[in-house]
Amino acid sequence: MIVTDTIQKLVDEIIKGAKTPEEKIDRIYRWVQRKIRYISIKGSVSSGQTGHPAEETLENGYGDCSDKGILLCTMLKAAGFEAHPIILYVGSEDLYRCLPSTGGNHLISRVKLPDGHWQVLDATSLTYKYPYFSCGDHGASFVDAISKEVGIIPLNAPEENLERLEVKLKLYADGSAKADFKSIPIGMLEAGYRAFWEYQQKERYGVIVTNWMNSVFPRAKMDTFGIEGLGSMDSQLCEWAKVSVDSFPSVEGDIWIIDIPGVKYSMSGFEEVNLAERKYAIKYSCPRAKEYNVTIELPRGARVLGLPEGVKLSCEPYADFSITYSKKGNKITVHEKFRLKKIEIPTRDYQRYKDFIIAAKQAAEQRIFIKKPR
The missing domain is CATH 2.60.120.1130 (Jelly Rolls)
Structure with missing residues (x-):
């Protein structure tokens, strides 16, 4: 997740005038959803495991879940936030993550807010506003390889x-x-x-x-x-x-x-x-x-x-x-x-x-x- 000059310049333009951390995140989140087309040419497992460099996805204008997740994290990093890609097994609320495994079939992002709370975001959709994300991700088990954490994404409130x-x-x-x-x-x-x-x-x-x-x-x-x-x-x-x-x-x-x-x-x-x-x-x-x-x-x-x-x-x-x-x-x-x-x-x-x-x-x-x- 390398912040290049091109990415930094783009992020500075996107968040210009934003008054709160949440507004900055929201602008970047919407931009990746709307401007980067979700196209996958890989299988389910590989899509949740590998991705292209953020600069390449930005230049292509398209990518799969891992590509969009990595780009979102990189752009959030350029805006001053800590953000990590996380690997999910969608539909896996019963998966036992205590056994060593980084298996997954989807990749999304999470960002650390100023109060220390980690907020999950999924840029593969088109129409979600911060802090909401796809229904299918709720209840799924995840692995954050960067922070060496495993867990379950909480269910949304009704x-x-x-x-x-x-x-x-x-x-x-x-x-x-x-x-x-x-x-x-x-x-x-x-x-x-x-x-x-x-x-x-x-x-x-x-x-x-x-x-x-x-x-x-x-x-x-x-x-x-x-x-x-x-x-x-x-x-x-x-x-x-x-x-x-x-x-x-x-x-x-x-x-x-x-x-x-x-x-x-x-x-x-x-x-x-x-x-x-x-x-x-x-x-x-x-x-x-x-x-x-x-x-x-x-x-x-x-x-x-x-x-x-x-x-x-x-x-x-x-x-x-x-x-x-x-x-x-x-x-x-x-x-x-x-x-x-x-x-x-x-x-x-x-x-x-x-x-x-x-x-x-x-x-x-x-x-x-x-x-x-x-």
Whole structure:
């Protein structure tokens, strides 16, 4: 990891005006992700073991994981940080590293911060902001040959892989409705969503969002939509849409039955708990969280017959779920939060976890009953 004059000049230009160590690292991290193409012509094992000199990767403009990891460490070194390439075995949380071995199938980087904390970074991606990195690296065993250390990369907190959704729905006396929808992905999820949209053709954006909105608001007509922050990683990514629905609630006589938009399907999926019993543990890619904040504005004369009871569920140490309801004036507010905190559910706790998921699904599918306005 030799800092040449070319590398030093480039790094000085990249971090010019940066006010904090974190901002300097972030700028270099993004630059390597975006400017050096990830191209591998080696096998998995050799990619995690060997790499080209940083200057060569910089000149080529491409490299595999080891090339990009070495270049990132070299550029961080030029910015005044201690940084080491580390060898991983991705998907190897059970690997016994106490036996002498430098085996691996991936190479990333870690950088020492002023407070002594080592922060892991993976420059093989395209869309990650500091301090986030690929989900697949979390829980993997690593070897730092320079500092002669072995260890396990900690799992992310659920809040570092979070989707925050907001729905504001206005219901009219004739049963029609208009709604504003907003999704704000945080941390690792923002990187994933940004990569998804960058991969899509712009002409398909409308089709994708329309299909998404129809899963939240059945029979909805999309009025307009937007994807903010996509053009700059300095901005927070935000997906939003405005929709209209000709007939939103189900009707039984003079009663409106309202499925809570978004929340009703928030716990869909989880086919992994459909079995009566399991022989093997359930494994997820990484911890995650999702929050819904829904506001329903009722028309004059409509009367709430009763709100569902709030629910708080916990399946420690694996997951938790909560949903609350409140009413103020003619507005109903629903808040739901789900957190998956561990990536493995062992067979001994399968039934307990299955019962938790079923209960959470049932809670998310509760409906609100409204007396129609006259």
